Amino acid sequence: MGFFDKFSSQFIDIIEWLDSSDNTISYRFERHKNEIKMGAKLTVRPGQVAVFVNEGKIADVFSPGMYELSTQNLPIISTLKGWKYGFNSPFKAEVYFFNTKVFTNFKWGTANPITIRDSELGPVRLRAFGNYSFRVNNPSKLLQELVSTDGLFQTDEISDHLRNMIMTSFASWVGEDQTPLFDLASHYRSLGEQVRQAIQRDFAQVGIELTQLLIENISLPPEVEKALDKRTSIGLLGNMQEYTQYQTAQAIEKSAQKPGTSNAGMELGMGMAIANQMMNGMQYQSSPQQQLPVTPPPPSQGKWYIYQNNQQLGPFSINQLSQQGLTPQTQVWKAGMNTWKAASEIPELTFLFPVAPPPPPSMEKQWYMYLNGERIGPLNQEQLSQQGLTRDTHVWTNGMEGWKKASEVTELASLLNSTPPPPPQLV
Known part of the structure; x- marks a missing residue:
């Protein structure tokens, strides 16, 4: 060499x-x-x-x-x-x-709430956040568009730009989507994939491939979440009138157990409140039309509204009515109806209520009696006598509109006649 x-x-x-x-x-x-x-x-x-x-x-x-x-x-x-x-x-x-490796676990989230129109809740503001992954799939494009003469180009120089692109596209997509807000949680994976595919074209313009987009949570404002929690609690408690009466009775009982702290005026006021609640409940049961809203809700094509627990709820599709605890007595309304009606009066809703088969001919009628502040039953006629049936005892069985005194029921006449009258008063 x-x-x-x-x-x-x-x-x-x-x-x-x-x-x-x-x-x-x-x-x-x-x-x-x-x-x-x-x-x-x-x-x-x-x-x-x-x-x-x-x-x-x-x-x-x-x-x-x-x-x-x-x-x-x-x-x-x-x-x-x-x-x-x-x-x-x-x-x-x-x-x-x-x-060209995959860069993972980058965060994205809404800086400000996104306002959308939900089919059930109406206009609502929501926030969303999650994470995403990306990689370089076109180095030449990335060099021309973003790197230029930068000798050391790192993820923190591009992550903000990618996050803004995600949020812009996500806001546009979720505003056009018609998935009810209550159903979004069960579709996070599929929704993330749909948004990723929709955003991919924007990422390709800078030589980046969005490999994964995960939605961790979509949340409502705190005040809306509290209102929904109250609505759920009411549904779990059932009859709010009975629950209020029970709570009031418990408070009176506790007050009576503390003689030194009793307040006669307060107890009287609470007793009157209970009486008013009971009267209101009886009036509502006898004439529910009086408690309904005077003005029907605004029409929504093909949507139903229901009135439960002194609240107007809706709009709902016909398939969502059963999920709201619809009964034959529930008052309903939709566009085209003149007034509120019981669900059992609407022919197109009858399929929601299963028809109970009639009792066998040999089946013995079941009775209930109200004795000493307690409802007792079911009982047959023989057991009614054993329980101390009198002419003034209130009874009820299937087919009766309400409780009646035993003396007013023809079927029980034989039982009452077999009962000896009270002894005469001694002078």
Whole structure:
């Protein structure tokens, strides 16, 4: 080997990038005056792509592998100037390495609430948050659009931009979607995939692929959540009138157990309140039309409204009525009806109420009696006598509109006649 051959071998380069960080997207390989020697070895490892830039233009893109750089391998860099020593001259080029692995666990969320119109709740404001993952799928596009001459391009330089793109597209998508708000939680995975596909075109414009978009939560304002919690609590308690009466009676009982702290005026007021509640309940049961709203709700095509626990609820589809605890006595209304009616009076709702088969002919009628403040039953007629049935005892059985005194029920006349009258008073 001659002197010049030995001297020329000193210019052989090894061009590679070993990344010890987990947040670097692009790195520019540093060389003095960007001179890369002829015959240099380029090593591109798995999960990397190398982009050559010559005189401000992208010359070539190298996938994982080892390459020897020469004019044959880089035909686009063809005009090379001779070096004054006579060796193969170096060429000036910049090498950008791109990390093509998947960058995970980046957060996204709504900076401000999104206002949408829900089919059940009407206009509501909601917030959403989750995380996303991305990777570089077009290094040349990313270099032109965002990296430019940045020698060290990291995830924090692009994460805000990607998050804003996600939020803009998510807000537009969720505003057009017709999924009821109460059903969104069961569709988080499918919704995230739909939004990801819708956003992908925007990401591709900067050379990025959105590999995953997860929705962790979609929430309502605190005041709306509290109102929904109250509505759920009312549904769990059932009859609010009976619950209020029970709570009031418990309070009176506790007050009576503390003689030194009793307040006659307060107890009287509470007793009157109970009486008023009982009267209101009886009036509502006898004439529910008086408690209904005077003005029907605004029409909603094909939607139903119901009136329960002194509240107007809706609109609901016909399939959602059963989920709201619809009974044959529930008052309902929809566009086209003149007034509220019981659900059992609406022919198109009759299929929601299963028809109970009539009792067998041989089945003995079951009776109930109200004795000493307690409801006792079911009982047959013989058991009624054993329980101390009198003419003034209130009884009830299937087919009766309400409780009646035993003396008013023809079927019980034989039982009452067999009971001897009370002894005469001694003078």
